[in-house]
Amino acid sequence: MNIGEVSKNTGLPAKTIRYYEDIGFVTPARGDNGYRSFSEKDQHKLVFLGRARGLGFSIEDCRTLLALYEDQGRASADVKRVAQKNLSEIDRKIADLQAMRGTLSHLVANCAGDGRPDCPILEDLGRS
Amino acid sequence: MNIGEVSKNTGLPAKTIRYYEDIGFVTPARGDNGYRSFSEKDQHKLVFLGRARGLGFSIEDCRTLLALYEDQGRASADVKRVAQKNLSEIDRKIADLQAMRGTLSHLVANCAGDGRPDCPILEDLGRS
DNA sequence: ATAAGGGTTCCAGTGACGGGAAGGTCAAGC
DNA sequence: GCTTGACCTTCCCGTCACTGGAACCCTTAT
Numbered sequence: 001m002n003i004g005e006v007s008k009n010t011g012l013p014a015k016t017i018r019y020y021e022d023i024g025f026v027t028p029a030r031g032d033n034g035y036r037s038f039s040e041k042d043q044h045k046l047v048f049l050g051r052a053r054g055l056g057f058s059i060e061d062c063r064t065l066l067a068l069y070e071d072q073g074r075a076s077a078d079v080k081r082v083a084q085k086n087l088s089e090i091d092r093k094i095a096d097l098q099a100m101r102g103t104l105s106h107l108v109a110n111c112a113g114d115g116r117p118d119c120p121i122l123e124d125l126g127r128s
Numbered sequence: 129m130n131i132g133e134v135s136k137n138t139g140l141p142a143k144t145i146r147y148y149e150d151i152g153f154v155t156p157a158r159g160d161n162g163y164r165s166f167s168e169k170d171q172h173k174l175v176f177l178g179r180a181r182g183l184g185f186s187i188e189d190c191r192t193l194l195a196l197y198e199d200q201g202r203a204s205a206d207v208k209r210v211a212q213k214n215l216s217e218i219d220r221k222i223a224d225l226q227a228m229r230g231t232l233s234h235l236v237a238n239c240a241g242d243g244r245p246d247c248p249i250l251e252d253l254g255r256s
Numbered sequence: 257a258t259a260a261g262g263g264t265t266c267c268a269g270t271g272a273c274g275g276g277a278a279g280g281t282c283a284a285g286c
Numbered sequence: 287g288c289t290t291g292a293c294c295t296t297c298c299c300g301t302c303a304c305t306g307g308a309a310c311c312c313t314t315a316t
Binding site: 141143144147151161162163181186187 | 302
């Protein structure tokens with residue numbers, strides 16, 4: 001398969017697939033014309049990676065997960081540890097965003113949003 | 129004031145303050161030795177910027193907010209619009225993260241996390 | 257005189273790609 | 287055979303908001 005078809009099948013942009021080759025996630029064969037020739041297994045890996053990225057795993061975590069995926073003798077504890085770390089990270093990000101959201105929504109609610117210059121948002125940002 | 133003191137007072141790293149000068153947020157005077165010499169007003173702006181960044185506003189939004197802050201004839205509607213856009217963006221990010229969190233926490237909960245290779249996390253990522 | 261602790265500029269790197277240029281290849285239609 | 291258009295290739299720069307580090311200058315205290 002050429003990269004275009006793999007892109008369509010996996011939902012990953014061709015640019016991303018080339019990048020994933022650069023960083024060693026897949027190593028597709030090459031045809032005589034220099035085109036990448038992806039196997040089913042390559043495509044399957046890319047689907048795996050797309051899903052892992054979609055769950056917020058970093059590239060390095062994906063590398064670990066892919067290695068575990070291909071290691072029949074893995075311990076599920078190793079997988080779980082990576083996933084839990086990511087989960088904690090996600091929780092931290094949510095908490096950060098919710099703290100921002102709390103302050104900001106309060107300020108927005110109190111701003112008249114009319115033609116007058118008085119604005120609690122700017123007052124808060126500029127308070128001494 | 130030298131950059132070190134301003135850094136301490138504002139909580140912003142000196143590197144960040146220099147960067148904020150580069151992009152035109154502040155234009156501190158210079159002493160004979162070439163050192164930056166910050167006024168109270170410069171420092172106040174930096175505090176403002178630090179708070180705005182802390183609420184998730186982008187650099188470009190900060191630029192807009194700073195201009196509005198310094199414009200006595202502003203309309204609070206202009207400020208509110210910027211803030212609401214940021215709030216929407218934050219909401220979108222929270223929703224994305226919570227979707228990840230939902231899937232991931234479910235998978236983590238179902239993973240034994242022991243020495244055996246069976247792992248619902250990898251199974252899900254690799255499902256066909 | 258020296259050492260510590262400021263300050264300065266400039267360049268490169270981060271994460272995970274995306275945009276776009278310059279060019280090679282392939283299949284279809286005329 | 288020629289052209290057209292869609293596809294593919296590599297390469298390099300840009301993103302965002304900084305951060306790290308090198309190489310060097312200035313100030314103050316000992």
